[in-house]
Amino acid sequence: MTVEKLITDHIDIWSSALQTRSTAGRGSNGKIDLYGIKKLRELILELAVRGKLAPQDPNDEPASELLKRIAAEKAELVRQGKIKKQKPLPEISEDEKPFELPEGWEWVRLGELFNSIASGGTPSKSNPDFWNGDIPWASVKDLGKEKYIAKTQDYISHLGLKAGSKLADEGDILICTRMGLGKIGIASRPVAFNQDLKSVKLTSSVSLDFFFNTYSTVKIKGTGTTVEGIKQEQLLNYVIGLPTVNEQHQIVEKVDELMSLCDQLEQQSLTSLDAHQQLVETLLATLTDSQNAEELAENWVRISQHFDTLFTTEASIDAFKQTILQLAVMGKLVPQDPNDEPASELLKRIEQEKAQLVKEGKIKKQKPLPPVSDEEKPFELPVGWVWARVGDILSLKNGYAFKSNYFVDSKRKHVLTTPGNFYETGGFRYRGGKTKYYDGPLNEEFILRFGDLMIPMTEQAPGLLGSAAFIPKDEHIYLHNQRLGKLELYNEGITSDFIFWFFNSQLLRVELARTCTGTTVRHTSPDRVLNALVPVVPSNEQLRITAKINKLMLLCDALKSRLQSAQQTKLYLADALTDAALS
Known part of the structure; x- marks a missing residue:
């Protein structure tokens, strides 16, 4: 086929x-x-x-002859003093050959195709004279986007080049050996590069485009715990199949055609x-x-x-x-049911209950929230409903900034709850391996109970802010940290299920998004949440x-x-x- x-x-x-x-x-x-x-x-x-993309031509010069020409080219460059003599690479064992090659192809190590290989460097960041010059300076973030590299995110000066970097020539191949393994690019103009990249001058007998496509299939296996990387020796020893010169060009044409499709x-x-x-x-x-x-x-x-x-x-x-x-x-x-008690009566009962709680010393007297103006109302409500502010019908309790030195990796009784436990439309998940366990002094007030209704106060993912979720019933005891708010209702006439769905609606999220602050992580505040508008609905209709x-x-x-x-x-x-x- x-x-x-x-x-x-x-x-x-x-x-x-x-x-x-x-x-x-x-x-x-x-x-x-x-x-x-x-x-x-x-x-x-x-x-x-x-070798399954383009047909083989038995009249083509075999790749074994091509390898002889490559060896002769390197010997001449060494004789002219343009490159150093390379160490012989080990023979390729049968175990290293992942599949059978077509007639006329040869297995070859990458290093056999390189006339030279060089490491880059980074000029001192503390010296402003080294930076913002006119020389493009490539790093891992510049590879993997385009085949050819002409522009980079950072630029250095000629002083910076002399002080701590290297320059790849036009046509050199830049290969990532750290942090972005497998990334590769071709310099379409002289480009400086950092220490995470290698600059390779390819033998003239191998097509740049063919090498680019082939390297993209090499299974790069790095080592390291914090950041994966490969040593130069590993790079030189990777094995690929080398076709004839004519077939290299045919393959490149076919790949370009099919990639266009x-x-x-x-x-x-x-x-x-x-x-x-x-x-x-x-x-x-x-x-x-x-x-x-x-x-x-x-x-x-x-x-x-x-x-x-x-x-x-x-x-x-x-x-x-x-x-x-x-x-x-x-x-x-x-x-709507015209026989339902109107929401205005429910609001009166809530006000009376709040006043009683203040009188009993169970809550503090709150500043009056501003009345809802007609200009603020996003749409007209049905008969029997009424606009209010979130703070009119519920309270929002802050969590506690637990000290990091009390968190341990080994499993403990208490688990910290963060915005990372929440996801869109009312979801809550236990995060397994990323969980922080708490093993320090604890105020009972900041232990969450099954059924507590929580909202993230920071937006660690788009659409997350304001997304409410109930604390689940499982083997964990969750702690209430400062980046979460706990919603508590004043009166059973407002159901927690209705509030749950209201907080997960775009009506509230859009309003909170307009008042968010912060650049790296957007966040809201209790005052902004409590001042948001909420439709107060008759109790029976909420059900x-x-x-x-x-x-x-x-x-x-x-x-x-x-x-x-x-x-x-x-x-x-x-x-x-x-x-x-x-x-």
């Missing part, structure tokens, strides 16, 4: 095998990995280095994913924009008729979940809303589970197809 046929006959697998990352965003915005296309790119390169397939997939997500969001917006119950019913029917084609990605299901919550907090998810939300969330979870199962099958097929093509 030709590679073109392999691509076209299984186009559905290559383009639909997706992997979802943990970060937020739409299809082309970082949440989706096009796993099938990624595997296809890897397969093309693997077929190339195994992959680029087109990738762009089509991303465009399709993005268009699909925009369609989903547009149709879901018709639900929240509905002006009355009749219009909402019509829009819901339209969406329900295409349920199986609309909600086919995790992003679309997550968008559906947020729409459910938005409809809930707008009073559009369940019908009806949460019952409806729970039912619809189960549907979403079932959709996502089915989708993940289907995606696992596609990932397996992409892997199996790749393995079959290489066997």
Whole structure:
């Protein structure tokens, strides 16, 4: 089977095998990995280095003759004093040959193809005269983005070059030997480089582009605990298959052609994913924009008729979940009952209860929160509902800054709870190996109980801020640290389940996002949370809303589970197809 046929006959697998990352965003915005296309790119390169991408020509000069010319070229450069004589590399054993090569190819160590290899360096950071010059200075972060390197993130001066770096010539290959193993680039102009890179001058008998493609398939195995790296000796001893000169060029042309097809397939997939997500969001917006119950019913029917084609990605299901919550907090998810006690009466009872708690000395008297102005109200509430501030209906308790010297690696009774335990739409997870155990003095006030409702006060991941979760019932005893807030209700007329879903809705998250501060890690404050707006809902309707939300969330979870199962099958097929093509 030709590679073109392999691509076209299984186009559905290559383009639909997706992997979802943990970060937020739409299809082309970082949440989706096009796993099938990624595997296809890897397969093309693997077929190339195994001699299965271009046909062999028996009239080509064999690679054994090419190796003789390479040896002669090096000997002449040594004689001219342009390079130093290299140590002989060990013969290649049968165990080092990972597969059988085509006729005319030869196994060769990388070092046999290098005329020279040099290490770079870093000029002193404390001397400003060494930096911000006009010489591009490459480091690990500059490799892996483009094939050719002309621009870098950092630049040094001629003084900096003399004081602590090396210059790679145009056409030299830069290879990473530390922190970014496997990364490679070709200098398209003179480029300085740091100590984590090696600059290699390749023999003139080997195509730069062929070497670039082949090196991308080499399985680099580093050593080290903190940072992985390889020694120069290891790099020189890696083994690759070397084809004839003509076949090198044929392989490069074929790889370029097929990678261009992959680029087109990738762009089509991303465009399709993005268009699909925009369609989903547009149709879901018709639900929240509905002006009355009749219009909402019509829009819901339209969406329900295409349920199986609309909600086919995790992003679309997550968008559906947020729409459910938005409809809930707008009073559009369940019908209102005119016999329900209005929320204004519930607010009066809460005020009376707060006053009694102050009188009994159980809470401190709070500063009055500002009344809700008409300009602040994001939408009109149903009859019987009322706008208030979060601090009108609940309190937010801060945690404690536990001292780091009391944390141990070995398992203890108490586990620190952090924003890292939370994820979107009300999730909480125990983090296993990353857990910090506490073994120091402890105030009982900062021990969390099963069912406590918590929110992160810092946004360690996009969309996390304000995401509420209940403390689970498991074998751990969780501690309340200063980066979390504990929500406590004043009156049972406000249900914790409704507040849980409200805090996980975009209504609150958008409001908190507008008031966040911080650059590296965005964070909010108790005052900002307590001043946020909340729709106060009649008690009976809160129960009806949460019952409806729970039912619809189960549907979403079932959709996502089915989708993940289907995606696992596609990932397996992409892997199996790749393995079959290489066997």
